[in-house]
Amino acid sequence: MPRSHKKHLAAAFTACLGALAYTVSKVHLASEGELGMPGFPAPADAYAAVAHVETAQLANAALGLLMAVVALLLVRLPRTPLVRWPVLIVSWAGIAMVGAGVLGFSARAAGLAPSLGATPPHMVTALAALFVGAVWATAWTIATVSATRSSRRPHTTSANL
Numbered sequence: 001m002p003r004s005h006k007k008h009l010a011a012a013f014t015a016c017l018g019a020l021a022y023t024v025s026k027v028h029l030a031s032e033g034e035l036g037m038p039g040f041p042a043p044a045d046a047y048a049a050v051a052h053v054e055t056a057q058l059a060n061a062a063l064g065l066l067m068a069v070v071a072l073l074l075v076r077l078p079r080t081p082l083v084r085w086p087v088l089i090v091s092w093a094g095i096a097m098v099g100a101g102v103l104g105f106s107a108r109a110a111g112l113a114p115s116l117g118a119t120p121p122h123m124v125t126a127l128a129a130l131f132v133g134a135v136w137a138t139a140w141t142i143a144t145v146s147a148t149r150s151s152r153r154p155h156t157t158s159a160n161l
Contacts, residue, residue, distance in 0.1 A: 004146070008074075011142035015071035018098075018136025023064030025129070030057035036117075039126030040105055043117045067094050074143045077150070091144040095137055102133040 025038050033053050035042035050056050073087045107113035109126050120126035 008143060008146040011139045011146065012071055012074040014139035015074070015136060015143050016068045018132060018139060019064050019068035019071055021132050022136070023061045023068065026057045026061035026064055030054045030061065037101075037105060038129045039120045039122050039124075040108065040117065040129065041121070067098075070094065071140060071143065074147045077147045088144065088148055091140065091147070095140050095144060098133060098137045098140065102130060102137055105133070106130055 029036065029038070030053070035046050035050060035053055035057070047053065070087055070090050073083075074091065077084055077087060104113065104116055105126070108116040109120055109123070109130065111119050
């Protein structure tokens with residue numbers, strides 16, 4: 001197996017694990033009735049905007065599962081354009097969302113974005129969440145770039161003689 005293929009597989013599986021970590025964190029927060037992210041509790045006024053905290057967090061968990069499935073599809077991206085291109089588009093959109101989240105929460109942790117909430121009360125948990133998010137976004141980017149490049153290469157088929 002070529003080194004580039006091993007790198008692609010490792011990145012896609014790591015991206016899937018990142019999405020599953022997000023999913024588990026959202027289920028945990030739903031069970032606690034809390035908004036926010038691990039290490040980053042939501043401001044008190046955020047609760048007024050959400051009618052059902054548990055439902056909102058479980059919806060986020062469902063989105064995490066969808067992102068995990070999309071990352072897994074990158075392992076062996078179907079050749080069918082009706083599947084291939086939506087997976088790539090959703091991957092790029094997901095990378096943008098996760099990357100923006102990591103940047104925003106990093107700014108909050110550093111005290112650079114007080115409008116996003118106070119600095120985290122448990123910095124170790126917050127930094128761990130940021131690390132997972134950064135690894136997730138990086139791995140998903142590597143897997144998606146690799147899949148995008150492979151989708152542009154002409155595919156050769158061998159005839160059985």
